[in-house]
Amino acid sequence: MADLDEIKRMIEAAVPGAEVELLDEGGGDHLRAIVAAPQFDSMKRIDQHRAIRNAVRERFEDGSIHALSIETTVLGSD
Amino acid sequence: MPADPQLKEQVERAIADNPVLLFMKGTPDMPRCGFSMRVVGVLEQVGVEYGAIDVLPALQPLREVTTELSDWQTFPQLYVNGELVGGCDIVEEMLESGELAELLGVEQPADTAAPEAHRILPGGSQQSPPMQVE
Numbered sequence: 753m754a755d756l757d758e759i760k761r762m763i764e765a766a767v768p769g770a771e772v773e774l775l776d777e778g779g780g781d782h783l784r785a786i787v788a789a790p791q792f793d794s795m796k797r798i799d800q801h802r803a804i805r806n807a808v809r810e811r812f813e814d815g816s817i818h819a820l821s822i823e824t825t826v827l828g829s830d
Numbered sequence: 831m832p833a834d835p836q837l838k839e840q841v842e843r844a845i846a847d848n849p850v851l852l853f854m855k856g857t858p859d860m861p862r863c864g865f866s867m868r869v870v871g872v873l874e875q876v877g878v879e880y881g882a883i884d885v886l887p888a889l890q891p892l893r894e895v896t897t898e899l900s901d902w903q904t905f906p907q908l909y910v911n912g913e914l915v916g917g918c919d920i921v922e923e924m925l926e927s928g929e930l931a932e933l934l935g936v937e938q939p940a941d942t943a944a945p946e947a948h949r950i951l952p953g954g955s956q957q958s959p960p961m962q963v964e
Contacts, residue, residue: 797920802901 753780754816759808763787766807771827781818788827800824833894841895845909848881850934853892853907858882865918866906872925873908875942878934910934 760774763785770789777784785804792800801822811817845851850873856862858870873880885892885905893903900907900914908915910933915921924930931938 797923798902798914798916801916801920806901 754783754811756783759783759785759811759817762807762811763804767791767803769827777819777821779818781816783817783819784821784823786823786825788825790827792824792826797824831894833898834891837888837891838895838898841892841899844881844883845899845912848909849911850878850880851909852880852882853885853896853905853909854882855884855886855905857884862886863906868918869906869908869921872921872930875939876925876931876934876936877939878936 754776756774756776760772763772763774764770767787767789769791770787773786775784775786776782787800787804789800795803801824804822804824805812805820808817808820812820852858852866852869852873854861854863854866854869856866861867861870870882889905892905896905896907896914897903902914902917904917906917906921908917908921915924915930915933921930924933925939926942928938
């Protein structure tokens with residue numbers, strides 16, 4: 753069971769200035785992170801996803817997250 | 831756990847030898863996972879030649895190798911010119927945006943309709959298949 757507020761803070765800390773929405777897609781350990789950040793503009797998609805996943809790696813390792821879907825957008829691009 | 835050095839070397843060689851290389855579950859003719867099947871579909875659509883490696887016979891050892899090489903643990907993984915591009919959803923997004931055709935140096939295929947999952951998202955969001963840790 754993941755602490756959604758904590759995980760949101762972990763992503764925000766790793767991607768400063770990001771707007772993060774975190775959804776529980778089932779059971780409290782299947783999560784979806786929707787992250788918009790201005791600096792994604794200069795990052796490859798794979799690196800955007802890496803940054804988010806690595807930010808919460810500890811919570812994968814301790815079992816509080818089982819699956820994480822990631823959606824990224826460039827903040828300010830729309 | 832550190833990756834098997836011999837396997838790691840084999841993987842590095844395969845990535846170096848194949849300009850377009852897909853690590854997938856199953857084979858292009860018989861994919862064993864929906865995400866792998868979708869990436870095969872994308873590659874067929876752009877009509878590029880590619881190598882494919884079935885990860886299922888050595889799933890965990892290969893996970894350890896790709897973690898060390900590319901900081902990525904889930905499959906499928908598409909490599910182009912020696913670099914990890916992404917998994918299913920990144921590849922599909924890049925097909926739709928034209929980035930994939932550009933990267934592969936081919937013409938953008940005519941029909942690149944967005945798959946179901948993307949159509950509901952405004953603004954072309956980029957999705958990843960869930961990362962699973964057993």
